[in-house]
Amino acid sequence: MSEDWAAVAKAINDRVNELGWLQRELAKRSNVSQAVVREIQHHVVERRRSPRTLESLSVALGWHPQHLDAVLHGRRPPELDEPVTDRGDTLWTRLEQLERQMSEIVDRLDALQTDVATVLKHVRPKR
Secondary structure (H helix, E strand, O other): OOOOOHHHHHHHHOOOOOOHHOOHHHHHHHOOOOOHHHHHOOOOOOOOOOHHHHHHHHHHHOOOOOHHHHHOOOOOOOOOOOOOOOOOOHHHHHHHHHHHHHHHHHHHHHHHHHHHHHHHHHOOOOO
């Protein structure tokens, strides 16, 4: 199934502009980190996101919880009063999502460790 993250970015940006919000406001209202909101809004990092991330952003923007998921998959977004359908959110699906998120965290920590080592190399006095 094809995913259109550019369409998600456009939908979010259009809505944020309509509401007159800053990125920080969307992050705060959705409880999604500002870094993740930035990545999605600017479509700079295309990676799988938790359905809960898109759901939180959708709800914060005043949409149906599955609005952005529908945009992502090229479907018609549900109306606000439509019921939420089962996404197959089983325990195994959730564990897979957690594994992906943990992997992302490890990658970021590795990059930070490399950055800190580089800075320390340049800051420490030479002996």
